Amino acid sequence: MLVTGKEILAHADEHGYAVGAFNINNMEIIQAIAKAAEDLQAPVILQASQGAIKYAGIDYVAALGKLVAERTAVPIALHLDHGTDFEEIIKCIRYGFSSVMIDASKYPLEENIARTKDIVRIAHSVGVSVEAELGKIGGTEDQVHVSDAEVTYTDPEEARIFVEETGIDSLAIAVGTAHGIYKGEPKVDLDRIAEIDAAVSVPLVLHGSSGVPYDTLRNAVARGIRKINIDTDIRATFARTVGAFTKEHPEEIDPRKILGPAREAMSETVKEKIQVFGSNGKAWK
Secondary structure (H helix, E strand, O other): OEOOHHHHHHHHHHHOOOEEEEEOOOHHHHHHHHHHHHHHOOOEEEEEEHHHHHHHOHHHHHHHHHHHHHHOOOOEEEEEEEEOOHHHHHHHHHOOOOEEEEOOOOOOHHHHHHHHHHHHHHHHHOOOEEEEEEOEOEEEEOOEEEOHHHOEOOOHHHHHHHHHHHOOOEEEEOOOOEEOOOOOOOOOOHHHHHHHHHHOOOOEEEOOOOOOOHHHHHHHHHOOEEEEEEOHHHHHHHHHHHHHHHHHOOOOOOHHHHHHHHHHHHHHHHHHHHHHHOOOOOOOO
């Protein structure tokens, strides 16, 4: 069933777990996530980046996301990830996304607040939830690139001001994670997560979580993280499985036989994450 981001994260906050937010790029990925969620009775968030929407088309992404949500017997939110373009965010709202992210983190605090407030006003008027970002998370995700030198950790006091002035429903924070493939083990500032959680009244979001050690993720959840974004690990599973299949069966040309094993493997990857986040068995009717 399709729910808002606010609903899904409020339940996670109340019961002390994190919801997996998994990026979608094609039908097989969407089906893999839905199967894992239903098998483990876990609420999940299907999220599409602006790059994914450009690749597949907003009508295809929205239709597939809403169809899966309607046919899957667990709560599912359809979310725009890293919305940097005003028109793109509004388009997602019009096409039925139940949650959107406005990423104005590259701007100074005052402008980030102003841009975010505009989206909150529009989205809330039609019952759509809003995530925003404060601080700068390193790495690259589609059009969003932040170099190591530009990384800025989220300040707890600024986070309090930001949440109070914007009225957002969830806050993405910069605490040491990064988008993409890590070169070494990430150093996540767990104490900062706890400080920000104590300072704000909304659920916290951890981006760039693929490759973060599971003990670190569990500790982050214990300190207040309620949404954990996963993209790279799913892509890696897809590429690895398709590569192995085509190497073993170079004569095969049937896309269903090539992509079917990848869909199953991605579903297992998602299940593993769900269990780490503690969201298995947390679906409600």
